Amino acid sequence: MDSRDTILKKLKANKPEFIALPKINLDIFDENIDMVKEFIRKVEVAGGKVFEVTDNKEVLSKTQEAFPDTKVNFTNLDDSGFFNTIDYETLKNPHKLNDLDVLVLESTLGVAENGAVWLTDNDIPVRVIPFITKHLVLVLPKENIVPYMHQAYNALDPEVLDYGIFISGPSKTADIEQSLVIGAQGAMSMTVFLV
Amino acid sequence: MSHSKLAGIFNKDEKKVDWHDKALWFVRHKRDLSVHEVKGWEELRNLGHGIKAHTLSHLDVYLEQFEANALKNGVQVHWAANGDEHNQIVHGILKENHAKKVVKSKSMLTEECHLNPFLEANDIEVIDTDLGERIVQLAKEQPSHIVLPAIHKNKLEVDELFQEHLGTKPCNGDPQYLTGEARKHLREKFIHADAAITGVNFAIAENGGFVVCTNEGNADMGAHLAAVHIACMGVEKIIPKQEHLGVFLRLLARSATGQPITTYSSHFRKPRKDTKMHIVIVDNGRSEQLSRPDFRASLHCIRCGACMNTCPIYRRSGGHSYDATIPGPIGSILSPGKDLTKYSTLPFASTLCGSCSDVCPVKIDIHTQLYKWRQIIGKETPQPFIKKKSMAAMGKIFSKPSLYGKVGAVAHWALRTLPKSLINSWPNIWGKTRDLPVGHKQSFDQWYKERENNKKDDQK
Amino acid sequence: MKVGLFIPCYINQLYPQVGKATLELLEKLKVEVVYPSGQTCCGQPMANSGFENESEGACINFVNNFKDFDYIVTPSGSCAYHVKKHYNIIQQTDEVVKVRKNVYELCDFIVNVLKVKQLGASFPYKVGVHKSCHGLRGLRLGSSSELVTAPYSYIEALLKEVKGIELMTLDRSDECCGFGGTFAVTEDVVSAKMGKDKIQDHLRNGVEVITATDVSCLMHLEGLITRNKQPLQVRHIAEILNSTIESKVAHPKGQKH
Numbered sequence: 001m002d003s004r005d006t007i008l009k010k011l012k013a014n015k016p017e018f019i020a021l022p023k024i025n026l027d028i029f030d031e032n033i034d035m036v037k038e039f040i041r042k043v044e045v046a047g048g049k050v051f052e053v054t055d056n057k058e059v060l061s062k063t064q065e066a067f068p069d070t071k072v073n074f075t076n077l078d079d080s081g082f083f084n085t086i087d088y089e090t091l092k093n094p095h096k097l098n099d100l101d102v103l104v105l106e107s108t109l110g111v112a113e114n115g116a117v118w119l120t121d122n123d124i125p126v127r128v129i130p131f132i133t134k135h136l137v138l139v140l141p142k143e144n145i146v147p148y149m150h151q152a153y154n155a156l157d158p159e160v161l162d163y164g165i166f167i168s169g170p171s172k173t174a175d176i177e178q179s180l181v182i183g184a185q186g187a188m189s190m191t192v193f194l195v
Numbered sequence: 196m197s198h199s200k201l202a203g204i205f206n207k208d209e210k211k212v213d214w215h216d217k218a219l220w221f222v223r224h225k226r227d228l229s230v231h232e233v234k235g236w237e238e239l240r241n242l243g244h245g246i247k248a249h250t251l252s253h254l255d256v257y258l259e260q261f262e263a264n265a266l267k268n269g270v271q272v273h274w275a276a277n278g279d280e281h282n283q284i285v286h287g288i289l290k291e292n293h294a295k296k297v298v299k300s301k302s303m304l305t306e307e308c309h310l311n312p313f314l315e316a317n318d319i320e321v322i323d324t325d326l327g328e329r330i331v332q333l334a335k336e337q338p339s340h341i342v343l344p345a346i347h348k349n350k351l352e353v354d355e356l357f358q359e360h361l362g363t364k365p366c367n368g369d370p371q372y373l374t375g376e377a378r379k380h381l382r383e384k385f386i387h388a389d390a391a392i393t394g395v396n397f398a399i400a401e402n403g404g405f406v407v408c409t410n411e412g413n414a415d416m417g418a419h420l421a422a423v424h425i426a427c428m429g430v431e432k433i434i435p436k437q438e439h440l441g442v443f444l445r446l447l448a449r450s451a452t453g454q455p456i457t458t459y460s461s462h463f464r465k466p467r468k469d470t471k472m473h474i475v476i477v478d479n480g481r482s483e484q485l486s487r488p489d490f491r492a493s494l495h496c497i498r499c500g501a502c503m504n505t506c507p508i509y510r511r512s513g514g515h516s517y518d519a520t521i522p523g524p525i526g527s528i529l530s531p532g533k534d535l536t537k538y539s540t541l542p543f544a545s546t547l548c549g550s551c552s553d554v555c556p557v558k559i560d561i562h563t564q565l566y567k568w569r570q571i572i573g574k575e576t577p578q579p580f581i582k583k584k585s586m587a588a589m590g591k592i593f594s595k596p597s598l599y600g601k602v603g604a605v606a607h608w609a610l611r612t613l614p615k616s617l618i619n620s621w622p623n624i625w626g627k628t629r630d631l632p633v634g635h636k637q638s639f640d641q642w643y644k645e646r647e648n649n650k651k652d653d654q655k
Numbered sequence: 656m657k658v659g660l661f662i663p664c665y666i667n668q669l670y671p672q673v674g675k676a677t678l679e680l681l682e683k684l685k686v687e688v689v690y691p692s693g694q695t696c697c698g699q700p701m702a703n704s705g706f707e708n709e710s711e712g713a714c715i716n717f718v719n720n721f722k723d724f725d726y727i728v729t730p731s732g733s734c735a736y737h738v739k740k741h742y743n744i745i746q747q748t749d750e751v752v753k754v755r756k757n758v759y760e761l762c763d764f765i766v767n768v769l770k771v772k773q774l775g776a777s778f779p780y781k782v783g784v785h786k787s788c789h790g791l792r793g794l795r796l797g798s799s800s801e802l803v804t805a806p807y808s809y810i811e812a813l814l815k816e817v818k819g820i821e822l823m824t825l826d827r828s829d830e831c832c833g834f835g836g837t838f839a840v841t842e843d844v845v846s847a848k849m850g851k852d853k854i855q856d857h858l859r860n861g862v863e864v865i866t867a868t869d870v871s872c873l874m875h876l877e878g879l880i881t882r883n884k885q886p887l888q889v890r891h892i893a894e895i896l897n898s899t900i901e902s903k904v905a906h907p908k909g910q911k912h
């Protein structure tokens with residue numbers, strides 16, 4: 001018998017009698033929060049910045065203002081030819097992206113309770129870029145903010161996902177004497193534009 | 196060495212103990228602030244507990260479901276009965292892909308299996324990419340905490356280590372500079388890695404996906420650059436459905452560091468084009484633990500580290516005093532299941548204060564399990580003759596009031612009735628740092644009897 | 656209502672004043688109290704050391720001594736907890752079940768059975784409450800800082816009514832003192848360090864007298880306090896609730912140790 005069968009057989013023999021799966025009653029958690037306000041507060045706690053803007057054009061102009069002297073920029077927002085300094089083909093060789101300065105991506109889901117923003121393969125042309133970029137900029141429609149993680153998962157079909165990630169703030173560590181340092185292995189800054 | 200001996204060594208430097216205690220207490224404090232903001236926190240813990248208990252009662256079924264779905268997703272699934280087999284499997288995958296350079300994000304399981312030394316002996320470079328883990332790796336040590344692996348090191352020690360291994364400039368332990376240098380060093384490693392190994396925080400039966408949580412982004416940097424991603428998980432990491440992540444991700448980071456969520460919660464399900472994804476499912480003693488009704492709830496653990504931060508002993512004895520992969524309260528109920536004799540002092544490294552059980556996000560009855568391991572250790576491991584004898588003597592005296600009465604009359608202290616060698620050692624150890632109680636001329640017993648007699652006299 | 660008084664062995668021999676205060680306090684509250692002479696120990700020392708089986712005789716003796724009372728009251732949260740939680744090792748006869756159900760720590764009994772808070776005590780000192788763990792997290796005599804529940808404390812509810820008392824707030828409201836039974840000896844280094852830190856917390860916050868529901872914790876703390884000649888006193892909560900000191904003297908109740 002191979003290990004697979006041995007393990008499964010042992011687990012089957014050793015498990016306790018069936019215990020029912022508890023039901024999740026979402027009303028217990030609901031406290032009627034102002035979702036946009038809470039979202040902004042939590043992104044800031046996580047070390048990120050939030051701006052409210054009217055459209056994608058404003059996103060890119062504000063981004064250029066915030067990061068004026070960058071060399072390598074990329075976004076997949078529409079009509080962004082003027083912003084991009086590299087094209088999609090270059091992205092296909094991610095090992096060469098170590099000098100990516102600013103990346104602007106669109107998201108379809110944010111969570112108020114923790115300031116997390118959701119991205120999937122649909123939003124990210126190449127998986128590694130939100131991590132390898134120096135500055136990460138995310139665009140999120142306000143009405144796509146949900147209060148808690150429960151609602152976030154209710155909005156996500158488990159069957160269609162290939163890869164997805166919740167990002168809350170820039171990469172960070174406190175591994176040296178518990179001093180918080182922003183910019184560990186991933187992005188050094190994170191900005192969210194609410195449209 | 197026993198826990199108390201190792202704790203004694205850690206306590207030689209009281210300043211360090213104080214720092215360690217305060218740093219971890221601060222993490223506990225941040226956890227408190229954070230969980231008090233969550234309406235229904237205790238309900239959330241109940242759910243966490245309930246979902247895990249359910250899952251364990253159906254574990255084989257969920258694992259098979261997970262496997263089937265993962266295969267459908269184009270992921271290869273492997274099963275390892277123990278640490279050796281796990282290491283062989285990982286090595287096999289690496290060999291097959293001609294991988295010589297590996298980056299690894301935090302995985303307590305691979306620590307448990309001692310994967311690093313095994314791969315290194317096979318001529319493979321393994322780089323731990325979590326900053327704390329990289330620090331202990333460079334220092335050739337073990338992590339002393341499951342969430343804060345280098346909490347036992349001060350910044351000057353890190354400074355020196357980095358000077359020696361990464362060629363940094365002396366900086367008086369500036370965390371900003373040191374982290375920046377580590378970032379550069381690790382970027383190089385990520386970019387040239389042939390394979391990435393990650394742990395798994397949660398594996399979802401219904402869709403074959405798995406979630407990895409980090410703050411640094413190191414799991415993603417590794418997995419998205421290398422051509423091969425190997426994810427290693429214990430059988431207990433399974434949860435039934437994706438929606439259950441809603442419960443566990445709300446519990447995990449708040450309990451661990453007080454953050455409402457980790458910076459990155461990555462959901463892996465299918466490999467990138469032209470790359471490979473493998474999952475190694477490991478038993479290594481977990482099925483035995485599942486067979487023990489009193490201890491199976493220890494498999495609920497989501498590795499948040501809160502029981503370590505809250506434990507007044509852990510904070511003052513350091514993670515290495517447990518001499519086990521998982522230190523602290525949870526380690527003290529997991530380790531005896533693996534080697535009862537080797538870890539026989541761990542369940543006694545506790546005052547049974549119960550703080551761990553109250554802080555645990557999945558409501559493991561940790562201190563009750565510590566008490567229960569003590570009973571098993573008392574019965575099944577060789578105990579010092581003197582301890583056995585004295586316990587039996589105490590049991591006898593306390594079961595018969597007549598014996599007890601006589602004894603009480605002679606001695607101030609019930610323990611004085613124990614075998615000489617023990618009597619002598621007790622007050623001696625107690626008295627090293629503490630004065631013994633003075634005692635009174637008259638015991639409560641005698642006073643009460645006198646009072647009752649006087650009452651009777653009065654009535655006459 | 657007939658109440659059996661359980662006085663743990665170390666109180667009997669080393670801190671008899673705590674037993675007296677408990678008895679007097681209950682009698683003040685018009686409770687009929689009997690102290691059964693056949694009592695010995697609840698069995699905890701053996702059980703916590705991993706020798707539960709050796710403690711069976713003690714458990715049976717405990718039940719035999721207290722089975723005829725409506726309630727069993729003890730000035731020890733730890734012993735009450737042990738009877739409630741760990742007497743599952745002996746056969747669960749009606750008597751055993753009854754004893755386990757009706758055993759109470761003193762404050763718990765006063766607040767939840769007698770339902771009184773004002774005891775007419777007076778104790779003009781700055782007092783720090785040490786929330787002994789078995790009482791706090793075992794018997795739930797108060798809310799523990801880990802849980803997200805409405806805060807409460809039976810001990811503080813009683814102390815707040817004491818005339819002249821000033822309850823001081825600690826930095827760490829319910830950290831263990833490090834006694835832990837045999838832990839105090841097998842892990843003496845960590846035990847002493849925990850006690851030292853606990854004492855510092857009280858000193859930092861201006862405490863003059865540390866009180867607790869458990870003498871065992873206080874014995875450990877007192878041992879450290881006397882050894883290090885620190886300006887602190889320890890008093891079991893029964894002594895404070897039974898106290899009638901109107902004005903402050905250097906050594907409350909004149910009990911110099």
Ligand code: SF4
Binds near residue numbers: 495
């Ligand atoms: S036992 Fe509970 S508190 Fe400890 S690490 Fe595991 S989940 Fe966290």
